[in-house]
Amino acid sequence: MRLSRMIKIGGFDNVESVMIGGGGASEPVIQTMWKDSLMPVDIPQAILRINRLKMMGCRLLRFAVPDLEAATVVGELAGSVSMPLVADIHFDYKIALRCLDFPIAKIRLNPGNIPLRSQVKKILSKATSREIPIRIGINAGSLPVDLRKKVDSRILSVADALVQTAERELALFQEFDFQNVVVSIKASSVSETIKANRLMAERSDVPLHLGVTEAGPLIAGVVRNTIALYDLLQDGIGDTIRVSLSDTMEHEVIAGREILNAVGRTQQGVTIISCPRCGRYSFDTHAFIEKWLPALYALQKPLHIAIMGCTVNGPGEARHADLGITGAGSKVLLFRQGEVIRTLDAKDADKAFAEALGIE
Numbered sequence: 001m002r003l004s005r006m007i008k009i010g011g012f013d014n015v016e017s018v019m020i021g022g023g024g025a026s027e028p029v030i031q032t033m034w035k036d037s038l039m040p041v042d043i044p045q046a047i048l049r050i051n052r053l054k055m056m057g058c059r060l061l062r063f064a065v066p067d068l069e070a071a072t073v074v075g076e077l078a079g080s081v082s083m084p085l086v087a088d089i090h091f092d093y094k095i096a097l098r099c100l101d102f103p104i105a106k107i108r109l110n111p112g113n114i115p116l117r118s119q120v121k122k123i124l125s126k127a128t129s130r131e132i133p134i135r136i137g138i139n140a141g142s143l144p145v146d147l148r149k150k151v152d153s154r155i156l157s158v159a160d161a162l163v164q165t166a167e168r169e170l171a172l173f174q175e176f177d178f179q180n181v182v183v184s185i186k187a188s189s190v191s192e193t194i195k196a197n198r199l200m201a202e203r204s205d206v207p208l209h210l211g212v213t214e215a216g217p218l219i220a221g222v223v224r225n226t227i228a229l230y231d232l233l234q235d236g237i238g239d240t241i242r243v244s245l246s247d248t249m250e251h252e253v254i255a256g257r258e259i260l261n262a263v264g265r266t267q268q269g270v271t272i273i274s275c276p277r278c279g280r281y282s283f284d285t286h287a288f289i290e291k292w293l294p295a296l297y298a299l300q301k302p303l304h305i306a307i308m309g310c311t312v313n314g315p316g317e318a319r320h321a322d323l324g325i326t327g328a329g330s331k332v333l334l335f336r337q338g339e340v341i342r343t344l345d346a347k348d349a350d351k352a353f354a355e356a357l358g359i360e
């Protein structure tokens, strides 16, 4: 297990404290990124959604902050929720300085695209005074020109160029005596992501944020991230993860949880067993799962839930689950710990399932 430096995010005002790093001492932190425009944003609805993401296991939420108005909106949100919020900033150091006026818990930037060293210094100085960590985000799509040329001429691999870029940025932070830092090194290639993060893990104790960037739509993105993250996490590399998908934040969080579950790096939450559905089904598992997925992942209990389409495998699987539901001819059966507790019409399934889970 790699023993990375530990850093604290949040822990002030209303913002809860999240620790990143420390290798096996702490579970990798799941994060996602807000995907909607902030101009305008329905603040009460946004707060509800952020709180739901937290219930599902998301512990950090990043916002793109393209201008000073967006900084104010994210600042207002940061003062209204307990999950630490992260401001993602490019090009304009004044936006970073403005974000640091609010209870925003972390800044993500690429120092290479902040034009002047003096501007980076101003950000680091203010972040130091407020004890706010910064993530240096390195992406294969935005390598420095000299390293990009070496990659194009095959003098350097993408992985080596990514690590060299990260080391340049870290050296700049070091010059200004700033240690409160996390690094991400991302490529859209699974193999380059794995290679670059292994290399970085060997050469530094900086906490690493893992993910495959621009990983694609739901299925492709989950597959690519799973391959890359499973491999690295198995080797104890990775302190926080984001499964980047062209899909919802909720699906990014669920994918992150499933990857951490698979690698044994998280406390077990809900485990869903469900049939793929076929022509024999009498209970529509697809529709039921789609409706229930966020609520099930928000349960803070290590429950096994079975959702099955018909009597071929349904009662067998449902009997082994803490709670199971299955189609049975024109009826739906609800099981708890192997016992049928209710026989229902399909139209009553949601209400009965919610009651069995003890939720509204």
Ligand code: SF4
Binding pocket: 275, 276, 277, 278, 279, 280, 281, 282, 308, 309, 310, 311, 312, 313, 314
């Ligand atoms: S449980 Fe029934 S509906 Fe589901 S896949 Fe098996 S046979 Fe098909």
